[in-house]
Amino acid sequence: MPKPTRRTFIHALATVTLAALANPGTIQAQTTVPSPSGPDTTTPTTAVGKRTVGMVLFEGFQCLDVFGPIEMLSMVRGQFTFVMLAEKTGPIRSSQGPVVIADRTLTDPGEIDILIVPGGMGTRREVNNPGLITTMKTLAVATPHVASVCTGSALLARTGLLDPKPATSNKRAYAWATSQGPAVAWVAEAHWVETGKYLTSSGIYAAMDMALGLIERLFDRETAEKAAQSAEYEWHSDAHPDPFAKLNGLVP
Amino acid sequence: MPKPTRRTFIHALATVTLAALANPGTIQAQTTVPSPSGPDTTTPTTAVGKRTVGMVLFEGFQCLDVFGPIEMLSMVRGQFTFVMLAEKTGPIRSSQGPVVIADRTLTDPGEIDILIVPGGMGTRREVNNPGLITTMKTLAVATPHVASVCTGSALLARTGLLDPKPATSNKRAYAWATSQGPAVAWVAEAHWVETGKYLTSSGIYAAMDMALGLIERLFDRETAEKAAQSAEYEWHSDAHPDPFAKLNGLVP
Numbered sequence: 001m002p003k004p005t006r007r008t009f010i011h012a013l014a015t016v017t018l019a020a021l022a023n024p025g026t027i028q029a030q031t032t033v034p035s036p037s038g039p040d041t042t043t044p045t046t047a048v049g050k051r052t053v054g055m056v057l058f059e060g061f062q063c064l065d066v067f068g069p070i071e072m073l074s075m076v077r078g079q080f081t082f083v084m085l086a087e088k089t090g091p092i093r094s095s096q097g098p099v100v101i102a103d104r105t106l107t108d109p110g111e112i113d114i115l116i117v118p119g120g121m122g123t124r125r126e127v128n129n130p131g132l133i134t135t136m137k138t139l140a141v142a143t144p145h146v147a148s149v150c151t152g153s154a155l156l157a158r159t160g161l162l163d164p165k166p167a168t169s170n171k172r173a174y175a176w177a178t179s180q181g182p183a184v185a186w187v188a189e190a191h192w193v194e195t196g197k198y199l200t201s202s203g204i205y206a207a208m209d210m211a212l213g214l215i216e217r218l219f220d221r222e223t224a225e226k227a228a229q230s231a232e233y234e235w236h237s238d239a240h241p242d243p244f245a246k247l248n249g250l251v252p
Numbered sequence: 253m254p255k256p257t258r259r260t261f262i263h264a265l266a267t268v269t270l271a272a273l274a275n276p277g278t279i280q281a282q283t284t285v286p287s288p289s290g291p292d293t294t295t296p297t298t299a300v301g302k303r304t305v306g307m308v309l310f311e312g313f314q315c316l317d318v319f320g321p322i323e324m325l326s327m328v329r330g331q332f333t334f335v336m337l338a339e340k341t342g343p344i345r346s347s348q349g350p351v352v353i354a355d356r357t358l359t360d361p362g363e364i365d366i367l368i369v370p371g372g373m374g375t376r377r378e379v380n381n382p383g384l385i386t387t388m389k390t391l392a393v394a395t396p397h398v399a400s401v402c403t404g405s406a407l408l409a410r411t412g413l414l415d416p417k418p419a420t421s422n423k424r425a426y427a428w429a430t431s432q433g434p435a436v437a438w439v440a441e442a443h444w445v446e447t448g449k450y451l452t453s454s455g456i457y458a459a460m461d462m463a464l465g466l467i468e469r470l471f472d473r474e475t476a477e478k479a480a481q482s483a484e485y486e487w488h489s490d491a492h493p494d495p496f497a498k499l500n501g502l503v504p
Contacts, residue, residue, distance in 0.1 A: 055350075064323035064483070067350070071316035071456065074348045082349045091353055096326045097334045098307075098319070099353040101343055171484060203484030204323065208457075231316070232423060232455030234488070 049080040051218070054112035054143070056136060056152075057086040058129075060122025063096045064204050065149035069116055072211035075227035076219065085109050085139075087132055095120045106135040114214070115143040119150030119170060119204075126155055127180050133158045147199040147214065149207035156200065157181025168193045170203040171248045188250040191236060209236045302331055303470070306364035306395070308388060308404075309338040310381075312374025315348045316456050317401035321368055324463035327479035328471065337361050337391075339384055347372045358387040366466070367395040371402030371422060371456075378407055379432050385410045399451040399466065401459035408452065409433025420445045422455040423500045440502040443488060461488045 053073060055066055073080045086092050086102035093099050104110060117136065126132050137159035140146045148156040153169040154177040156162055162181055168190040169177035178186045187193050192201035192210035194217070201210035212235050216224035228235040246252075305325060307318055325332045338344055338354035345351050356362060369388065378384050389411035392398045400408040405421040406429040408414055414433055420442040421429035430438045439445050444453035444462035446469070453462035464487050468476035480487040498504075 062323070063319040063326075067315040067319040067348075070348050070350065071314070074315075084350055096319075096322050098322065098336055099355075101351040101353070103351075172482070205460075205483050205485040230424070231457050233457040236486070 049076075049078050051079060051113040052081045052083055052111055053114045053116060054083050054085045054109050054139070056106070056115065056117045056155075057084050057092040057100060057102050058120075058122045058126050058132060059093055060095045060120050060125070061092065061100075061118045062120035062150060062204060063094045063098060065118030065120060065152060065207055066094075066100070066116075068205060068208040069147070069149065069211035069214075071231060072208050072227060072233070073114075073215065075230040076215055076223060079219075080114075083110065083112070085112075087135070095122065106132070106139055109139060112139065112143050114145040114147065115140055117146075117148040117152035117156050118207075119148075119152040119154070119173075123151040123154050124176075127158050137161060143197075145197050145199070145214065145217075147201070147207075147210060149201050149210070150203050151177050153177055153200045154180040156198075157184050162198060162200070165195045165198060166190075166193050167195070167198065167200040168202050169200065171250060172203060174248065174250055189246070206236075208233065213237070302333075303365040304333045304335055304363055305366045305368060306335050306337045306361050306391070308358070308367065308369045308384075308407075309336050309344040309352060309354050310372075310374045310378050310384060311345055312347045312372050312377070313344065313352075313370045314372035314402060314456060315346045315350060317370030317372060317404060317459055318346075318352070318368075320457060320460040321399070321401065321463035321466075323483060324460050324479055324485070325366075325467065327482040328467055328475060331471075332366075335362065335364070337364075339387070347374065358384070358391055361391060364391065364395050366397040366399065367392055369398075369400040369404035369408050370459075371400075371404040371406070371425075375403040375406050376428075379410050389413060395449075397449050397451070397466065397469075399453070399459075399462060401453050401462070402455050403429050405429055405452045406432040408450075409436050414450060414452070417447045417450060418442075418445050419447070419450065419452040420454055421452065423502060424455060426500065426502055441498075458488075460485065465489070 055070065070082050084100060084103045085106050087106060089102050089105055091099045092102050133155065136155065140159060140161055150170040151173050153167055157180045163183035164185055166185040166187050168187045174188065190202065191206050192199060192213060194213065199210055199214060201207045212224045212228055215227050225235065307322065322334050336352060336355045337358050339358060341354045341357055343351045344354050388407065392411060392413055402422040403425050405419055409432045415435035416437055418437040418439050420439045426440065442454065443458050444451060444465060446465065451462055451466060453459045464476045464480055467479050477487065
């Protein structure tokens with residue numbers, strides 16, 4: 001057993017609470033039996049599942065913040081559908097250049113079970129966009145599970161919904177991100193933090209580990225581990241410390 | 253030092269050879285000095301760099317196969333520009349559902365320095381699409397560095413360009429993928445394989461490790477390690493064995 005931390009305690013609490021709320025029917029319906037044609041047979045065509053994941057897009061989003069969690073969740077076959085949300089529908093350019101289509105608007109998202117807010121250079125502009133922050137806040141309040149990736153926590157913090165909860169963010173943009181939520185109980189040494197319905201992850205690839213944590217929350221540990229295996233991914237579960245907090249001088 | 257394997261030998265050979273060919277000017281131009289605003293400041297707006305990475309898209313591509321490598325390469329600031337390529341320009345739907353825009357066609361891609369072929373359910377159809385295979389082969393022949401991710405190796409194998417070279421693929425779609433290239437010297441226990449200008453990776457997230465391997469090939473080890481740190485990513489370098497080959501019963 002790893003040495004318990006505030007973070008692991010918070011996560012343990014959240015997991016226990018939410019495991020009790022998990023839908024056994026959904027757990028039974030979930031299957032990760034290996035397929036001869038491999039992990040990219042998560043669906044025969046495109047992912048259409050029981051829960052809808054709304055991904056918030058804005059110009060300058062970080063690619064992996066968006067597609068890392070989508071990939072991990074898609075490994076739980078037939079359980080998740082992904083909807084790309086933005087202030088306006090249509091093409092949205094990422095920080096890296098590739099353009100992704102926003103399917104629906106934040107004000108008309110349809111039924112969303114899980115809301116994910118990515119980071120990226122665009123967050124530096126969007127923290128000062130009341131239109132995005134307000135519509136995102138309304139949607140987050142109405143959504144059962146809300147997660148942020150990297151500097152997406154700065155956008156989520158601007159809604160005030162993280163006050164005075166524990167949360168984390170990217171460790172190399174930490175000073176800027178945390179300045180966007182002075183009343184948030186920021187946790188520097190956290191790969192990701194779960195508190196109630198909110199999950200906030202550290203930099204970029206921590207989002208994949210957080211997504212697996214969300215799978216564990218929604219289903220069980222075995223399902224999360226099998227999802228990781230399907231992506232041939234070695235899950236860094238929340239019990240691991242965050243080496244990047246120390247690397248970036250945020251903890252001794 | 254890890255116990256050398258055929259794979260590490262191949263990679264060592266490729267690295268030594270290609271390090272000698274690396275452009276010192278490019279190495280000097282590369283900088284990964286930490287920024288106070290963090291890793292998602294890879295560029296002020298969108299990535300525009302010295303080398304152009306062409307990503308092959310088709311209906312049913314795997315999201316992380318495309319965006320994992322893009323993310324890692326984008327961590328080397330100002331060095332890479334990303335162009336999404338397909339048989340036709342316009343929207344292409346991924347296996348997971350999100351739609352990405354193809355910027356240019358495979359027959360009019362502009363100057364491409366690195367070609368990446370992702371996997372995904374769509375590969376099951378595209379291996380039998382002579383239009384894609386032929387145009388991809390022409391482009392691959394003309395491109396200095398060619399990589400495949402997951403079952404993307406099945407598409408690359410269909411061009412014949414991997415014959416009789418060592419290559420690998422997704423470990424859970426291994427039987428199907430390897431059947432697409434009977435004359436390829438498939439390596440089961442490999443996180444990724446580098447031989448000459450070709451790099452082939454195992455399932456999904458191995459692509460991020462391979463992309464870091466490509467950064468090491470183009471620049472140096474330190475640059476690759478700093479790119480991984482910028483994404484707060486713990487690089488599983490090629491010296492690590494592939495646990496998924498054993499997990500899927502491909503090796504004892």
